[in-house]
Amino acid sequence: MDYFLQQLINGLTLGAIYGLIAIGYTMVYGIIGMINFAHGEIYMIGAFVSMIGFLLLGVLGITYVPLALALVLVIAMVFTAAYGWAIERIAYRPLRGSFKLAPLISAIGVSIVLQNYVQIAQGARVKPLQPIIKGGFDVSVTAGHQTNLSYLQIIIFLLTVTLMGCFTWIITRTSLGRAQRATEQDMTMASLLGVNVDRIISTTFVMGAALAAVAGLMVTLYYGVIDFYIGFIAGMKAFTAAVLGGIGSLPGAMLGGLLIGLIEAFWSGYFSIEYKDVAAFSILVLVLIFRPTGLLGRPEIEKV
Amino acid sequence: MTTTPPAAAAGHHHHHPSFGHMVKDSIAAGLLAALLALPLLGFHLLDSAQGLHLDYRFPLVLWSGLVVFGGRLGLSLAGAAISKRMSARKTTSAESITGAPAKPRPWRKIAGWVMVAIALTLPLMPFSDRNLIDKATLLLIYVMLGWGLNIVVGLAGLLDLGYVAFYAVGAYSYALLSQYFGLNFWICLPLAGLFSASFGMALGFPVLRLRGDYLAIVTLGFGEIIRVILLNWQDFTGGPNGIANIKRPSFFGLPFTAVSMDGKPTFSQFFGIDFAPEHRIIFLYYLILVLALATNLFTLRIRKLPIGRAWEALREDETACRSLGINPTKTKLSAFAIGAMFAGFAGSFFATRQGFISPESFTFIESAIILAIVVLGGMGSQVGIVLAAVLLVGLPEWFRDLQLYRMLAFGGAMVLIMLWRPRGLLSSREPTILLSDCPEAAK
Numbered sequence: 001m002d003y004f005l006q007q008l009i010n011g012l013t014l015g016a017i018y019g020l021i022a023i024g025y026t027m028v029y030g031i032i033g034m035i036n037f038a039h040g041e042i043y044m045i046g047a048f049v050s051m052i053g054f055l056l057l058g059v060l061g062i063t064y065v066p067l068a069l070a071l072v073l074v075i076a077m078v079f080t081a082a083y084g085w086a087i088e089r090i091a092y093r094p095l096r097g098s099f100k101l102a103p104l105i106s107a108i109g110v111s112i113v114l115q116n117y118v119q120i121a122q123g124a125r126v127k128p129l130q131p132i133i134k135g136g137f138d139v140s141v142t143a144g145h146q147t148n149l150s151y152l153q154i155i156i157f158l159l160t161v162t163l164m165g166c167f168t169w170i171i172t173r174t175s176l177g178r179a180q181r182a183t184e185q186d187m188t189m190a191s192l193l194g195v196n197v198d199r200i201i202s203t204t205f206v207m208g209a210a211l212a213a214v215a216g217l218m219v220t221l222y223y224g225v226i227d228f229y230i231g232f233i234a235g236m237k238a239f240t241a242a243v244l245g246g247i248g249s250l251p252g253a254m255l256g257g258l259l260i261g262l263i264e265a266f267w268s269g270y271f272s273i274e275y276k277d278v279a280a281f282s283i284l285v286l287v288l289i290f291r292p293t294g295l296l297g298r299p300e301i302e303k304v
Numbered sequence: 305m306t307t308t309p310p311a312a313a314a315g316h317h318h319h320h321p322s323f324g325h326m327v328k329d330s331i332a333a334g335l336l337a338a339l340l341a342l343p344l345l346g347f348h349l350l351d352s353a354q355g356l357h358l359d360y361r362f363p364l365v366l367w368s369g370l371v372v373f374g375g376r377l378g379l380s381l382a383g384a385a386i387s388k389r390m391s392a393r394k395t396t397s398a399e400s401i402t403g404a405p406a407k408p409r410p411w412r413k414i415a416g417w418v419m420v421a422i423a424l425t426l427p428l429m430p431f432s433d434r435n436l437i438d439k440a441t442l443l444l445i446y447v448m449l450g451w452g453l454n455i456v457v458g459l460a461g462l463l464d465l466g467y468v469a470f471y472a473v474g475a476y477s478y479a480l481l482s483q484y485f486g487l488n489f490w491i492c493l494p495l496a497g498l499f500s501a502s503f504g505m506a507l508g509f510p511v512l513r514l515r516g517d518y519l520a521i522v523t524l525g526f527g528e529i530i531r532v533i534l535l536n537w538q539d540f541t542g543g544p545n546g547i548a549n550i551k552r553p554s555f556f557g558l559p560f561t562a563v564s565m566d567g568k569p570t571f572s573q574f575f576g577i578d579f580a581p582e583h584r585i586i587f588l589y590y591l592i593l594v595l596a597l598a599t600n601l602f603t604l605r606i607r608k609l610p611i612g613r614a615w616e617a618l619r620e621d622e623t624a625c626r627s628l629g630i631n632p633t634k635t636k637l638s639a640f641a642i643g644a645m646f647a648g649f650a651g652s653f654f655a656t657r658q659g660f661i662s663p664e665s666f667t668f669i670e671s672a673i674i675l676a677i678v679v680l681g682g683m684g685s686q687v688g689i690v691l692a693a694v695l696l697v698g699l700p701e702w703f704r705d706l707q708l709y710r711m712l713a714f715g716g717a718m719v720l721i722m723l724w725r726p727r728g729l730l731s732s733r734e735p736t737i738l739l740s741d742c743p744e745a746a747k
Contacts, residue, residue: 035520055358056347076564079343086336091719093483095726099465102726104520105679108672116712121344125351173312232668239521274536281525288518289510 002145007269008262009139013153013222015261019222020215020246021238022253023167024208030248031184031204032096037107038087040235041114044211046080046216047226048118051129054220065133067156083114084209088202096201111231118228122225126227129220156218163214164254167207171250180204184248233277237264240284246297255295259283327381334373338539338723343367353611416687427586434585437660439701441589441657445650446697448596450677450689452646455603457675458684459612460639461619462512463520466527467674470500472534474651479547479661480540489553489656493649500648501641508640513633527671534663546662552584553591553656560584591708595653599646600686606642615639673697673714680721682728691729 021043028036053072062068090111090183093104136150171177183200191197219234220226241260245252260280267279287294321329345368348359423444427437441533451470454613456464474496481487481495532539541547551559558571560583571587606612614635618625620630655661677696681688696717700710722730 045344048349051356052343052347052349052358055349055356059358061509075343082339084337091723094723098726101457101679101683102722104463105676106719106722108676109722110714112672112711112715113719114667114715115514116708116715118344120708120712122349123351127349127351127356129356217736233528236521240525243518243521275532277532278529281522281529284525285510285522288514288522292514292518 001146002140002142003269005139005147006145007265009149010269011146011262011265012154013256013261014265015258016156017215017218017222017257018234018238018241018260019254019257020160020163020211020218021234022241022257023250024212025239026242026245026247027204027280028251029242031180031201032092032103033094034103035107035239036092036205036208037104037235038091038110038114039117039208039212040231040233040238041111042080042084042087042231043212043216043219043238044118044226044228044231044233045083045114046076046209046213047220047230048122048127048216048228049079049213050076050220051127051226054129054132068132073214073217076217077210078212080216081206081210084212085202086204087203093198093201115228115231122228124228126225128225131224132221152221157224159214159218161249163211167211167250170207176200176203195302199228233271237277237280240280243294244284244287246294249294249296249298252294252296259295321380321384326377326384329380330373330377333376334369335574337372338365338369367716398624412687413574416576419687419690420597427589434582437582437585437589437699441585441592442592442701443693443698444589444592444596444672445654445657446677446693447690448592448599448650448653449647449674450681450693451596451599451603451686452643452650453674453678454681454684454686454689455606455615455646456643457678459603459607459619460615461635461638462640464523464640464643464671465520465668465675466525466530466671467643467647468521468666468668468671469527469530470504470647471651471654471662471670472530473500473644474648475655475661475666476534476541476547476651477648478652478655479550482551483547486742488551489652490556493652496652497645497648500651501645504641504644505637508637512636512640524668524671527666527668531663531666534666542662544662544664546660546664547655547658548689549663550659552659553588555587560587588653592650592653592657595649599649602646604687611638614643676718680718680728682725685728685730686729688728695729 014083021039024039024042025036028034028039043288050072053075054068057063057068057071062071087110091106092103095106133150133152133155136148136153139147141147177198179190179195180203182193182195183197187197190200215234216226219230237259237260241256242253243256244259245254245256263280263283264276268276271279331582342365346360346362346365348361350357350359395592423440426432426440449467453464453467456462456467477488477496477499478492481492482489487495507523507526511519514522534566535544554560555571558569558574560571570579571583607616612623614630617628618630618632618635626632654665658665673696677689677692681690681692696714700714
């Protein structure tokens with residue numbers, strides 16, 4: 001039971017991180033119907049900026065943890081969002097309205113560029129960071145087993161829930177969100193009605209990148225090691241999560257992320273750690289066979 | 305489309321941005337570049353005995369800002385000059401551009417035959433050495449993979465991001481069959497194709513009913529699954545160590561060795577020539593050339609058959625196909641399986657050429673390279689694929705010393721070519737067969 005509870009906690013933590021990345025995929029896909037292949041790399045850049053931010057604050061003598069955390073959060077979100085904005089502007093916007101595969105190929109190119117850029121700029125070796133937020137408390141202790149919930153995990157949960165709340169509010173209550181939803185439904189009509197579609201799409205990329213930056217920050221704190229290659233697998237799983245939850249749906253992305261995190265944690269906890277990636281994808285295939293629109297997705301009606 | 309990038313819009317409407325505007329724009333680009341460079345180039349994470357610490361490289365930030373500023377300014381000045389000249393010319397020849405039907409392109413056929421002639425005579429050329437033929441062999445593997453994937457992506461319009469998985473299945477089938485059962489290359493070649501095709505069927509069957517984007521992600525996942533299994537199933541596949549000492553191919557039973565192992569004559573003894581290690585290299589080169597040309601011939605022929613036409617029709621409009629009685633799932637499945645089969649052939653050739661395979665050769669980046677070759681070549685164009693393969697695989701091969709910057713340039717080239725020609729270098733989306741009385745459709 002305790003082991004189960006521990007896997008549940010670990011799975012939910014991991015799932016929160018995947019979910020935050022998945023939101024970026026699902027928002028971009030919803031609005032321009034494109035798989036932003038470079039989104040995993042955006043998350044990787046977020047992780048690197050976070051790590052550099054922590055070290056810089058250490059040099060500057062800011063060691064009070066909550067302040068440092070808040071500052072790094074802002075730094076990571078700002079710089080990573082700048083990357084997201086620039087990528088959309090340079091590599092995707094000129095291809096909008098071009099034939100379907102062109103933006104995807106461009107995105108794969110961007111992904112290769114970013115990976116190698118970080119590898120050249122920061123070196124190929126794994127970067128370890130001293131744990132910054134230590135400790136936790138025991139949820140339950142029985143003979144031989146104890147279930148631990150670390151402060152870091154609590155912070156990750158709280159941050160994720162807060163961000164989800166903010167995003168739901170932005171999408172459903174603000175004029176920006178209304179414009180986004182309108183663009184998602186019909187880009188031409190929205191632009192005729194005075195929505196600046198270009199700006200809305202840029203904003204979507206900025207928002208997605210900012211959330212990926214938070215995920216990168218969380219991973220930096222949670223695992224303490226990052227390298228230039230982390231974006232690929234995480235990005236792939238996050239996309240899986242987005243498809244699993246129903247692509248285009250924000251709650252779906254979060255739900256899909258949590259499910260992928262749980263599947264991974266339980267699979268590596270009970271079966272084998274080597275095949276955890278296989279498990280996540282097999283479940284994706286099963287879901288797609290029986291429910292092609294994902295868990296929370298709306299069925300798409302094909303029109304001539 | 306409603307959203308035209310400002311630069312393009314300006315170019316078409318004869319509004320030439322003023323010099324001041326260009327400078328302002330370039331300053332913005334330079335500042336953005338500096339902002340982007342600040343965290344990742346300005347700071348360097350250094351690993352030392354005391355743990356991680358920071359190193360500062362602020363001049364690099366300044367430089368990247370300046371380079372982008374200069375580059376942007378230079379490009380927009382050049383762009384303005386070109387568009388001024390173009391617009392002057394356009395007024396005289398506008399009519400000939402609009403409404404002209406697509407012309408047949410005989411030069412493409414000629415280019416194809418010239419390429420075949422060059423490929424056939426390459427080993428006989430005075431300047432060709434072992435190194436060159438080795439590189440040409442590698443290039444031909446990619447050309448063959450590109451032609452194979454072209455059936456899936458270019459003809460049937462299915463986005464396959466895990467093509468390398470079928471390549472891996474082919475390579476491992478040959479390696480394992482020859483290791484466990486002692487089968488030779490010529491028996492394994494069709495078997496490897498068969499195995500890959502059945503994998504393609506098994507994967508395609510559940511997912512081909514779904515929308516295209518799902519296929520992309522499932523094939524991507526499948527590619528990773530195959531790699532993870534190859535990596536972890538140590539007893540069977542050798543895990544990360546791979547399989548070494550894979551049997552080399554023979555010339556219809558005549559081995560390419562200096563001395564005979566089992567009393568049978570070797571290739572050089574049989575033909576009464578001196579033994580040279582180049583013989584095998586040249587033989588391998590011609591072998592892959594034949595395999596690649598077979599793939600090409602197959603594609604060219606099948607495009608004219610009902611099944612090939614059904615693929616092209618399905619790519620253009622699935623709903624229309626369905627209403628005309630074409631079963632989309634079966635049609636897609638056949639394209640998927642045939643594409644996988646050619647990857648299997650190429651894979652078993654790869655295994656016999658290298659003599660050693662490991663999961664490292666079958667990463668996602670290979671799939672990306674092959675897909676890039678197909679798309680950059682202009683989906684569906686056989687000659688375009690060769691050009692793209694030369695550009696993406698051949699050229700970087702010569703810059704192997706710059707290993708670190710090679711992939712950076714590769715990714716950058718992918719983006720730039722897409723921006724320049726979104727439909728690929730040589731795009732050919734016209735159906736292979738057209739009704740002769742409706743020339744409008746040829747556009």
